[in-house]
Amino acid sequence: MISVHGLRKHYKVHKRPPGLKAALRSLFHRTYTSVKAVDGISFDIRPGERVGFLGPNGAGKTTTLKVLSGLLHPSEGEVRVDGHVPRLREEAFLKKIMLVMGQKQQLLWDLPPAETFELNRAIYDVPTLQYKQTLDELVGLLEIGDLIGKPTRQLSLGERMKCELAAALIHRPRVLFLDEPTIGLDVSMQATMRTFIKDYNEKYGATLILTSHYMDDVAALCPRVIVIDKGLLSYDGSLEALVQRVRPEKRVVLRLSEVVDASRLESLGKLVTHEAGTAVLQVKQDAVNATISRALSGLPVTDLTVENAPLEEVMSELFAENKARRLQTAESVPA
Amino acid sequence: MNARGLMRALPTMLRVSFAESVAYRAEMFVWVLSTTMPLVNMVLWMAVAKSAPVGHFGQADFVGYFLATFAVRQLTSAWAAWLINWEVKQGTLAMRLLRPISPLWGYASDNVAGFPMRVVVALPVVLLSIALVGAHKAVPQHAWQWGLFLVAVLGGWAITFLANVAIGALSLFLDSSQKMMEVWMVLFFVCSGYMYPVEFLPDGLRTVIDWLPFRYQMGLPVELMTNAHDLPTALGLVARQWAWVLGMGALAVGLWKQGVKCFAAFGG
Ligand SMILES: Nc1ncnc2c1ncn2[C@@H]1O[C@H](COP(=O)(O)OP(=O)(O)OP(=O)(O)O)[C@@H](O)[C@H]1O
Ligand SMILES: [Mg+2]
Numbered sequence: 167m168i169s170v171h172g173l174r175k176h177y178k179v180h181k182r183p184p185g186l187k188a189a190l191r192s193l194f195h196r197t198y199t200s201v202k203a204v205d206g207i208s209f210d211i212r213p214g215e216r217v218g219f220l221g222p223n224g225a226g227k228t229t230t231l232k233v234l235s236g237l238l239h240p241s242e243g244e245v246r247v248d249g250h251v252p253r254l255r256e257e258a259f260l261k262k263i264m265l266v267m268g269q270k271q272q273l274l275w276d277l278p279p280a281e282t283f284e285l286n287r288a289i290y291d292v293p294t295l296q297y298k299q300t301l302d303e304l305v306g307l308l309e310i311g312d313l314i315g316k317p318t319r320q321l322s323l324g325e326r327m328k329c330e331l332a333a334a335l336i337h338r339p340r341v342l343f344l345d346e347p348t349i350g351l352d353v354s355m356q357a358t359m360r361t362f363i364k365d366y367n368e369k370y371g372a373t374l375i376l377t378s379h380y381m382d383d384v385a386a387l388c389p390r391v392i393v394i395d396k397g398l399l400s401y402d403g404s405l406e407a408l409v410q411r412v413r414p415e416k417r418v419v420l421r422l423s424e425v426v427d428a429s430r431l432e433s434l435g436k437l438v439t440h441e442a443g444t445a446v447l448q449v450k451q452d453a454v455n456a457t458i459s460r461a462l463s464g465l466p467v468t469d470l471t472v473e474n475a476p477l478e479e480v481m482s483e484l485f486a487e488n489k490a491r492r493l494q495t496a497e498s499v500p501a
Numbered sequence: 502m503n504a505r506g507l508m509r510a511l512p513t514m515l516r517v518s519f520a521e522s523v524a525y526r527a528e529m530f531v532w533v534l535s536t537t538m539p540l541v542n543m544v545l546w547m548a549v550a551k552s553a554p555v556g557h558f559g560q561a562d563f564v565g566y567f568l569a570t571f572a573v574r575q576l577t578s579a580w581a582a583w584l585i586n587w588e589v590k591q592g593t594l595a596m597r598l599l600r601p602i603s604p605l606w607g608y609a610s611d612n613v614a615g616f617p618m619r620v621v622v623a624l625p626v627v628l629l630s631i632a633l634v635g636a637h638k639a640v641p642q643h644a645w646q647w648g649l650f651l652v653a654v655l656g657g658w659a660i661t662f663l664a665n666v667a668i669g670a671l672s673l674f675l676d677s678s679q680k681m682m683e684v685w686m687v688l689f690f691v692c693s694g695y696m697y698p699v700e701f702l703p704d705g706l707r708t709v710i711d712w713l714p715f716r717y718q719m720g721l722p723v724e725l726m727t728n729a730h731d732l733p734t735a736l737g738l739v740a741r742q743w744a745w746v747l748g749m750g751a752l753a754v755g756l757w758k759q760g761v762k763c764f765a766a767f768g769g
Contacts, residue, residue, distance in 0.1 A: 177767065237595050238765050272599075288512075
């Protein structure tokens with residue numbers, strides 16, 4: 167459905183030096199620097215997949231999504247979305263896709279969202295019956311019946327984001343690019359959005375790429391993740407395998423009925439946190455069973471769970487690894 | 502988008518744009534206040550014409566001319582350059598580019614939809630003019646004059662809108678096209694007949710101005726409204742106006758297409 171081959175996107179930035187004289191000179195002689203936002207990435211996505219697109223700030227995620235939706239031309243490389251070359255912005259292509267950006271909105275600010283829905287119906291030439299169906303469904307699932315008649319400017323951020331998503335789906339896009347759709351939303355609103363996005367994907371078999379800095383989104387929605395960092399691909403595979411690779415250790419969480427000396431806990435494994443009746447130990451996977459039985463026999467344990475390391479930690483460790491590797495290669499290159 | 506799809510989409514686009522213009526009416530009236538320059542000019546020129554007419558313009562002629570100028574400015578104004586510039590800076594142009602219809606249709610619809618509100622502003626001024634100086638100096642007298650006047654208003658709007666698009670499109674290449682717009686506006690004030698009837702200019706200058714677009718934005722509709730031309734002259738001028746509509750259209754669409762490409766290539 168989506169194939170990306172050797173994609174590079176280098177922004178050309180016009181450098182304007184400070185000062186009037188320099189500004190005048192730059193009118194005639196412009197100097198450009200180039201920002202390597204995406205620097206050679208490749209991946210393929212099958213129809214109906216939900217893929218999490220992860221990376222630290224400035225990694226090149228938004229840039230890639232903009233290239234995929236035809237807003238930016240690749241500097242190099244091949245990009246195909248359902249057989250179309252996005253750069254050409256063919257009508258058939260634009261009718262198949264949608265890019266939702268948590269930071270940008272398409273809803274008309276002074277009018278109720280219902281007007282934007284209607285506008286999109288007309289622009290995407292959605293048949294009336296299908297429009298009615300889609301709208302009913304969206305209104306029901308997102309619970310926005312009361313909202314779509316109020317001017318957009320009067321809606322809260324979360325309410326607006328729900329309407330924003332509805333507006334993006336009026337034409338039932340087959341491919342959906344979601345760039346931080348849950349940014350700034352509270353936990354329950356995030357959960358609502360997630361459930362809805364998953365339902366949409368399952369119901370219509372839409373292909374979905376999602377970026378988010380909230381790992382809960384990714385864990386709930388994306389069986390597969392692609393990680394990019396400084397414009398380079400650093401991981402492509404299942405989320406589980408990523409956790410296994412970066413942090414194979416498990417966490418044993420113990421709830422204790424009495425205060426226990428830290429040294430007794432440390433003898434069982436690496437003590438991650440220890441406070442008011444709860445201790446978290448990090449242990450190798452093959453040592454989990456032994457640790458559990460030793461803890462149960464030797465400590466006043468009231469409850470015990472085994473967990474993976476939090477995804478946030480896995481990600482920051484991965485990014486730190488990448489950074490260390492970049493520094494190393496930079497040093498090994500003779501100046 | 503093909504023509505059929507466009508025809509189906511446009512009524513809804515216009516209706517929504519109209520609803521927006523109604524929601525914006527407060528801003529609209531502020532804008533109207535900022536276009537009262539013709540009234541100032543009217544008072545100035547009336548003072549000049551107090552003792553003797555200027556050319557064949559007496560005081561009543563100036564009243565008719567400048568009230569017509571006010572009305573025509575209402576009917577032919579466009580603000581697409583400002584809007585494009587702003588959307589490029591804010592990055593909201595991306596949302597328009599995602600849709601399967603050229604953003605230019607959206608801008609046109611936004612501009613056209615303000616029309617009814619503008620008529621509401623212009624109409625009382627026209628009626629006032631009739632009351633002050635008589636219908637023959639304030640509005641067209643014959644059916645053909647009305648017809649050509651309306652064609653000229655449409656042409657004037659089209660040139661203004663398309664020039665706005667052309668200048669707005671420059672912001673896709675440059676950091677900002679705001680300066681260009683200011684230069685354009687100065688030329689407009691000097692050359693269009695907005696500040697004074699173009700016939701006050703010396704002959705050599707008038708020939709130049711007849712080849713520039715500005716007079717066809719403003720002066721020509723005003724002249725037709727105040728019955729300044731006979732039929733053959735009027736037809737000739739309207740033909741020139743529409744040649745400018747076509748030329749400006751080609752320029753605007755060309756610059757826009759090139760601009761969007763450049764924008765996408767350099768990074769939006
Ligand atoms: N229009 C632009 N012109 C120049 N450089 C840009 C432009 N847009 C982005 N960049 C640069 O390209 C790099 C990648 O930016 P991008 O927005 O793709 O990152 P991101 O992964 O989406 O980050 P975030 O998580 O912060 O949203 C950054 O270094 C950024 O500064
Ligand atoms: Mg981003």
